[in-house]
Amino acid sequence: MDIPALQHQLRQFADERDWQQFHSPKNLAIALSVEAAELLERFQWLTDEQSRRLAETPPDYEAVRQEMADVLIYLLRLADQLGVDLEPAVRDKMRQNAEKYPVQLAKGNATKYNRR
Amino acid sequence: MDIPALQHQLRQFADERDWQQFHSPKNLAIALSVEAAELLERFQWLTDEQSRRLAETPPDYEAVRQEMADVLIYLLRLADQLGVDLEPAVRDKMRQNAEKYPVQLAKGNATKYNRR
Amino acid sequence: MDIPALQHQLRQFADERDWQQFHSPKNLAIALSVEAAELLERFQWLTDEQSRRLAETPPDYEAVRQEMADVLIYLLRLADQLGVDLEPAVRDKMRQNAEKYPVQLAKGNATKYNRR
Amino acid sequence: MDIPALQHQLRQFADERDWQQFHSPKNLAIALSVEAAELLERFQWLTDEQSRRLAETPPDYEAVRQEMADVLIYLLRLADQLGVDLEPAVRDKMRQNAEKYPVQLAKGNATKYNRR
Numbered sequence: 001m002d003i004p005a006l007q008h009q010l011r012q013f014a015d016e017r018d019w020q021q022f023h024s025p026k027n028l029a030i031a032l033s034v035e036a037a038e039l040l041e042r043f044q045w046l047t048d049e050q051s052r053r054l055a056e057t058p059p060d061y062e063a064v065r066q067e068m069a070d071v072l073i074y075l076l077r078l079a080d081q082l083g084v085d086l087e088p089a090v091r092d093k094m095r096q097n098a099e100k101y102p103v104q105l106a107k108g109n110a111t112k113y114n115r116r
Numbered sequence: 117m118d119i120p121a122l123q124h125q126l127r128q129f130a131d132e133r134d135w136q137q138f139h140s141p142k143n144l145a146i147a148l149s150v151e152a153a154e155l156l157e158r159f160q161w162l163t164d165e166q167s168r169r170l171a172e173t174p175p176d177y178e179a180v181r182q183e184m185a186d187v188l189i190y191l192l193r194l195a196d197q198l199g200v201d202l203e204p205a206v207r208d209k210m211r212q213n214a215e216k217y218p219v220q221l222a223k224g225n226a227t228k229y230n231r232r
Numbered sequence: 233m234d235i236p237a238l239q240h241q242l243r244q245f246a247d248e249r250d251w252q253q254f255h256s257p258k259n260l261a262i263a264l265s266v267e268a269a270e271l272l273e274r275f276q277w278l279t280d281e282q283s284r285r286l287a288e289t290p291p292d293y294e295a296v297r298q299e300m301a302d303v304l305i306y307l308l309r310l311a312d313q314l315g316v317d318l319e320p321a322v323r324d325k326m327r328q329n330a331e332k333y334p335v336q337l338a339k340g341n342a343t344k345y346n347r348r
Numbered sequence: 349m350d351i352p353a354l355q356h357q358l359r360q361f362a363d364e365r366d367w368q369q370f371h372s373p374k375n376l377a378i379a380l381s382v383e384a385a386e387l388l389e390r391f392q393w394l395t396d397e398q399s400r401r402l403a404e405t406p407p408d409y410e411a412v413r414q415e416m417a418d419v420l421i422y423l424l425r426l427a428d429q430l431g432v433d434l435e436p437a438v439r440d441k442m443r444q445n446a447e448k449y450p451v452q453l454a455k456g457n458a459t460k461y462n463r464r
Binding site: 233235238241242245248249250251256257258259261262265266267268269271272273274275278279280281283284286287293296297298300301302303304305307308310312313314315316318319321322325326329330333335336339 | 351361364399430431
């Protein structure tokens with residue numbers, strides 16, 4: 001995925017509409033959170049099993065696909081406004097997670113999931 | 117960003133820890149929404165202006181960067197579990213937004229933002 | 233529950249600490265949403281069945297009880313700042329729901345839940 | 349507000365529609381979080397100042413009032429399903445907050461708000 005190219009297009013889209021004034025990092029974080037909830041709403045009354053078979057219901061699947069796009073769009077906008085480079089951020093976090101949840105311990109008692 | 121490579125590593129990480137059982141699309145959508153709220157929490161008492169200057173406070177900036185990584189990690193996992201290809205999903209959504217908010221109308225009265 | 237008395241105490245608490253400046257309805261709505269996500273976090277990796285037996289794990293139950301209190305505290309603050317009377321608001325909504333989901337239809341095919 | 353009476357009515361409403369099966373604490377926590385995000389959505393592009401003057405725009409004010417009712421309805425349902433008594437939970441939390449944020453310290457440097 002060519003993130004800089006997408007961010008450039010999204011920035012241009014906001015510029016052309018004079019929407020930069022609304023796109024403070026705070027407002028973008030709100031929008032991202034609202035979109036994540038709209039995505040979650042699509043799953044709220046499904047069982048786990050039904051959620052795993054979502055692709056069997058094309059209209060619901062398409063709706064979820066669009067909500068995922070909305071989440072990513074606001075994440076790209078926020079990263080652009082703050083100057084955060086997403087790929088190294090994800091790689092750093094994956095390294096931290098590998099240290100925090102070593103296979104032996106995590107597999108043995110799945111602390112993260114049992115704790116709650 | 118090489119999304120398939122990252123998704124492969126994240127899947128392997130979950131597999132090694134026997135976490136696939138917890139990673140139903142429903143649970144991943146919950147986790148994504150929780151992470152988005154943790155990201156928002158970092159901005160909650162800031163003014164818009166303070167949020168635009170976040171980079172001036174390195175510890176807060178680093179915390180936000182990590183929360184953004186968490187959001188993206190769960191989005192990549194969810195896309196992987198559902199078989200959603202994120203880049204075309206974003207491009208489709210951008211096309212829809214361009215039709216929904218034509219420059220002339222959106223700039224003139226910013227309907228989207230004034231409506232609320 | 234004596235809502236006006238609680239709201240009076242919460243307002244006084246904010247006044248004494250000069251926090252009214254932070255408690256715009258927008259910021260309170262953010263805080264409420266963040267607290268709701270913290271509550272949800274407590275359930276995120278549980279099965280439905282485990283969530284129904286939460287009371288069997290006293291520390292988790294107590295944590296959930298406290299998160300519920302946080303949600304209600306911000307809802308009371310928001311209602312106070314906006315001058316919304318919560319009890320009639322709930323009664324109005326319950327009346328609307330009764331019209332929207334008549335027993336015969338809702339029971340027969342549970343449209344609300346099947347739709348998603 | 350007569351909480352037990354409202355909870356009784358809400359429980360009856362769910363019973364009549366065979367919705368208890370969907371109302372696990374986990375699902376109710378999801379629903380609460382989704383409703384909190386719908387409430388937040390109403391404020392997302394407003395300035396703090398505009399949010400303080402919401403009552404001047406009756407349709408927006410009414411929409412916010414309804415979203416607040418939805419949040420409270422799911423909170424009451426969740427409390428009922430878990431057997432949590434909300435009023436003492438709020439009073440306990442208020443006592444904890446008073447200890448955590450003593451007036452002198454909180455007023456002097458507003459740690460809670462400056463920290464972020």
